Amino acid sequence: MSLEQFKNRNVGTQNYRMLDLEPTPETGWGRFKRVAKRAVKLELFTGLKVTFREMIKALFGGEMHTVKYPFEKLPISPRYRAIHEMKRLLESGHYRCIGCGLCEKICISDCIRMDTRYDENQRKEVSEYTINFGRCIFCGYCAEVCPELAIVHGGRYETASEQRASYALFEDMLTPLDKLAEQKEYPGFGWISPDADEKIKKTPLAY
Amino acid sequence: MDGYIIGTIIKAVLILAIISALAGFGTYIERKVLAFMQRRLGPMHVGPYGLLQLVADGIKLFTKEDFIPSGANRLIFMIAPMITAATAFIALAAVPMLPEFTLFGVTVRPIVADINIGILFVLGMMAAGLYGPLLAGMAQDNKWGLLGAARTAIQFLSYEVVTGLSILAPIMIVGSLSLIDFNNYQSGGIGDWLIWKQPLAFILFLIAGFAETNRTPFDLLEHEAEVVSGYATEYSGMRWGMFFIGEYTNMITIGFLASLVFLGGFNSWGFLPGGIAIILKVSFFFFLMLWVRASWPHIRPDQLMWLCWKVLMPLAVINVTLTGLVMMF
């Protein structure tokens, strides 16, 4: 399955088909008629036929749809909300987080903890930043609220590990310095939408 | 006398071993068939074609931590799975598996206890099997378990009536309760099969059999979407495995009953010898259960009761009455 199919969110343009279901009968006689009709048409066996046909096709036609997961992976949606990532500034390589604490404040499952201090230049510096992934529900509020696009949701969904503390530290989530060139901007939560320009209306100044 | 006892013990042990192995193998078959019907591959990576998956499952079940919830009734919680497994195997004792054969000069009758009320004994033992899920659900301190136990009680109690009534008409025709007599009655080829005389009873028995073995259109006891796992919510490891073995053994028993009563039993079938014929028939019923599981959705509890008491039971009573009238005149 290609990424385009994921990105197509225009509901209604897909090839959907309306089922011509008859209304549920209200009277007892109507119900009996429906039962009799279904019994005569052997509707139950249609289901059996379909599954048997699929089995024959799968066995002898090779129409298997299994994705052998650890060996091959499907692309995930760009808006997928998995383990968080902390982004860096592209120019200087410094992390974007300004320690405002909005993400800590808005977190509805109360799983973000951050601690800040002033460094020698009297700039705010993040001294400690952890996310408790045992509690995180991946709602995306932190990414949505972040003014600097510093915290986003990444696509790393394979999060089995020996310890709960894995992935949870600031350094683990931060883009490594040597991979700075590959840092992708996040088009999902918190990012301005592609049609943002059209959505902006001029503030009426003349009252 | 001593030889008889030793022979019986050997037969019992053999049946216990073979059927529990088959029950384990049944889980593999079920996964594979369901996978193919959903265009999947099923277990593939343990052994050739995933055949050793059941060994892996067995190792997992045996080594898994076996815990008992703190609020549960320990003793009842521990014996409930054994009831399920034990009643399932005891029910098999009165079922003739294969035709007589001679091995090392000894004629072997592959039935543990040939009692003259065989079919009623099998049904009665399967009726007693309802205590496994029932007690399991009531002993664990869990609401889902209690709901599962309540569903066990209503489902098994109701469908026992249909099983009994539907099998009554063939009993009237054959005039015996022994499964071997059933088999001998249909010894004259396909035309003699009881399914041609009792098609309605066959269908009713099959539906009730699905309900009694807790198979899919009627798998209300442990339906994940409604009651987490029903009576088996708190069970893990080998105790849960015993429930599983009991369920699959019951499936095999129902398959044997349906083949013996309606489909000509272990009489030789054309060029096929009887032993292979009955294995084919039982395999077909086993496959039918998986096939139905892959195809049909399951029903609501009120629909289950409606089906039992307002459709199947009147049909069964009418069937018995008609059979009696036809036999009288």
Added chain:
Amino acid sequence: MIGLTHYLVLSAILFSIGVVGVIRRKNLLMLFFATEIMLNAANVAFAAISSYYNDLSGQMFAFFIVAIAASEVAVGLGLLILLYKKYGTLDLDHYTMLKG
């Protein structure tokens, strides 16, 4: 060798267990259980006598006892459920409204 007396003594012991239950317990459901024990004890005696005197009447009575037990549970359980809904308990000591 087991004779008729063995079965009758067993039946008598079981019946006494049922009697102890009926006298001792205060819970209505337990009283029902004790009643079932007594009915079963009678069944054992009937079946044993039927077998040793070579007469099927005993088994017939046992069948009718089973039928009685079945109807007893149907009616009795309905009554118990009503009582429990009304008083919230099955303890006999609480049903004392007829006491002067």
Added chain:
Amino acid sequence: METFAFYLFAILITGLFAVTVMSRNLLYAMTSLAAGMVLISGLFFILGADFLGVVQLIVYVGAVMALYAFGMMFFDATGVIKEKNGSPFLVFLLGGMTAVLLVVIFAAPVIGHNVPSLYPPVAGADNPHAVGLVLFTKYLVPFEVAAVMLLVAMIAGIILAGKKMERSISKIDDSELETSGGKDDE
């Protein structure tokens, strides 16, 4: 063999029923009673009353006790019963006296050695056949009466336990539920 089976069954049944009577836990009582009933069907098999044994299995174990178990779910009965025992001494005195009396009566030489057999089993017929022959000839009227009694009991049970059965909770409008909230909780 038969001796061994009889003593095994007898001891087990006595023990299980004693547990039923003595236990403070309804779940234990129910389980041991059901197990005892299964073993009693074993006694019937030893006695040659095959059909009675199977009826015991199907009706007593499969239906009656299961109904009790189903009823127990209404009573919140998995816990320990608290009940007051006035005078345990009196109970055991009365129970013990009954036991002694009954055992003495039954163990005394019965004056029944020359009682003629009223309905002997038909020669050559196995147990279900013989039972059927007697039941549907000599005991036909009691059989019909028992059938009517079961029907009456069934109707009584439905009427007693099945109040408000025609009211389907899933078909009530949500608005009605909201307005009448709390009224149904009696």
